[in-house]
Amino acid sequence: MQYLRVQGLVQGVGFRPLVYRLACELGLQGRVYNTPAGVCIELQGDAAALRQFEPRLQDRLPVIARIDRIERVTMPDEPNLVGFCIQPSQDEIHDSGEILPDLAPCDDCLAELFDPRNRRWRYPFINCTRCGPRYSILRRLPYDRHNTSMAMFPPCPSCLHEYDSPADRRFHAQPNTCSDCGPSVWVETVDGVRLDEADPLEQALDTVRRGEILALKGVGGFHLICDARNPDAIARLRQRKQRPHKPFAIMAANTQSLDPLVQLSEIATRWLAHPGTPIVIAPCVRQGMLPDTVAPGLNGLGVMLPQSPLHWLLFHEAAGRPVGTDWLVQSQSLLLVMTSANLSGEPLIHTNADARTQLRDIADRLLLHDRDIVQPQDDPVISVLAASGAWGRRGRGVSPQSIKLAVTGPPMLALGGYLKTSLCLSQGPRAWLSPPLGDLASVESCRRLQLQVEQLPALYGVTPAQVSVDLQPDSYGYRLAQQFADARNISLSPVQHHHAHVAAVMAEHQLTGPVIGLALDGLGLGEAGELRGGELLKVNASGHERLGALKPLPLPGGDRAAREPWRLALALLFQLGREDLMAERFGHQPLWQEVAQMLRADINCPPSSSLGRLFDAVAGLMAVCDVQTFEAQAAMLLEAQVRQLPEPDASLWRVSDGNCLDLTPLLQRLLEMDNAPEGAECFHANLIAALAAWAGKAAHEQGISDVILSGGCLLNSWLRTGLVDALQRQGLTPRLPINLPPGDAALSLGQVWVSIMRANVERERGQG
Structure with missing residues (x-):
């Protein structure tokens, strides 16, 4: 008998049914079962058939599955063993397995969802072994129904028959369900009154069409939804959610519906079609297609496709309940603002009870269901404003994430x-x-x-x-x-914060060092408690060495300066010896004189080498953003000013004692510029050139070719692509996060x- 323990993404993907069918085809006897350590297969039979089993398994592997490792042990055959079966899972074994993220409906489930002859027509919880909820409903491993929030919904005879039928797409699909035995959906008022007089999807769509706000219980938590073409509805949502400027994402039925809104590159289209359905930030095609308040001041728009049957049914309802799937590739007029249901700064709401209490002053109607969300997750976000994608957030549909390490340890x-x-x-x-x-x-x-x-x-x-x-x-x-x-x-x-930033990228690229690292972000403490964020590091297995940093900038008011870029711009003027410009540029700020006095007296003005704060300061200096209402707003608005980069001027930076990168000449040049786009372009071009020259010199001096680029500033598409190009021209190997946020x-x-x-x-x- 051969004993195989298979590790990877092999639970919740139809892997055991595949093993069952292959074993039966080859006339092998044995069993397959889940454990928290992976899937175990026990096989015996004809030697030639046993040799064919693994190659066929690899050839027919489900698209969403992944085999990382197979452990093989030969054991004595079991006498009198007849047939092959899927055994109940073994819960008592404790070892680390893999967890599959939640997956959007597959094409076969969508075809059934929109087929009036199918028993799951318009059923909001349709799924199979290729799609549906996974991590969001999981309480513990192994991934079996009794270990999920579907345990409270025993399958009906029809669903049980599908579950037990090897030829069925739902053979051993753990969340398999239907309207006779599974979760249900309904609409409530904010006062808790259940509205059963009409179809819940019809009521939900009517709420949106009236310009009201709908709270919908999704896969990983609640969404707040309104009509993306209705400026009054958007204004109401912003006011109630206390989110005055942070961009909203748009959900559409398909890419055809998005074509008038955003430029969809090949990589953007690929990510939109990904079963994790992330929000994809793509370049806007032209203004005026949507209210400016959707993503004010930005040149990118977050777009996404439906992530669950429930979301799909809103678009089906809006299209007039068409039969079949032809409408799925036709442009649809419905566009929905889709944002997480929480007050700014608070965790995502994921229970019906919390939705009823915390959303009563935000939403007008609640679209609820009774399948519990065990693992709440926000929507993932990936930016494709540059040629390659950059993750802003990994969440529902792409998490939890497994990373293979180059080394092992405790x-x-x-x-x-x-x-x-x-x-x-x-x-x-x-x-x-x-x-x-x-x-x-x-x-x-x-x-x-x-x-x-x-x-x-x-x-x-x-x-x-x-x-x-x-x-x-x-x-x-x-x-x-x-x-x-x-x-x-x-x-x-x-x-240390920036050591960890560089190390995360090293872990993803399976590097052990030494490497040169640029860690560029908003803020992190150094070993002595100093405020850092523009760091040049050397990292290897034994630790890290700080090779240099950006010239520090005082932060008048400490944390408050990060929220008010005008304060940082005032600090720049003070540092540049141009106090004469303070009143002219910032006299409209009621506290400008008090802040100027703080700078002169060096009171509550901690210095910081943060590149993120320098972006804020320049945004304030160029009158792009005085006060931020969400994280990185100033930097995003400054980035949006850039159309093309001019040739850099090497006289606009210098390296001073202690390998400190000093951008004083560049900042002095910006004082001469009244045009925000011109200033933003000059800043980006010379910042990129200065950082690349600084890091490149260190790499060549240390004899190191790998340069790690990390930190939240790398979400800036100009900075990310510019640094990669400049470092490559120096014969170096830049390493960016690929499947991780920076x-x-x-x-x-x-x-x-x-x-x-x-x-x-x-x-x-x-x-x-």
């Missing part, structure tokens, strides 16, 4: 940082990165982090030997990590990588 848990907090867990050669959990600015966000710190290791069956976190001792995440370590008598291993959501992976490397170095020293 099992680790990392808690990330203060913003865009995520968890990362490792065991052996793999790490698992959670969806982002939000910022730790609210009590609810902290509670959610605490819950996930307990749940994630249990979900994967991993017992961490060490815990890591950002080097910020006064943060809630740091205290929680310390409590976790103390309770289990394991060590805490804090990692910002803080990947910090926990970097922390895991650093902790593993530290543990291995310490072990080698002990052995020496």
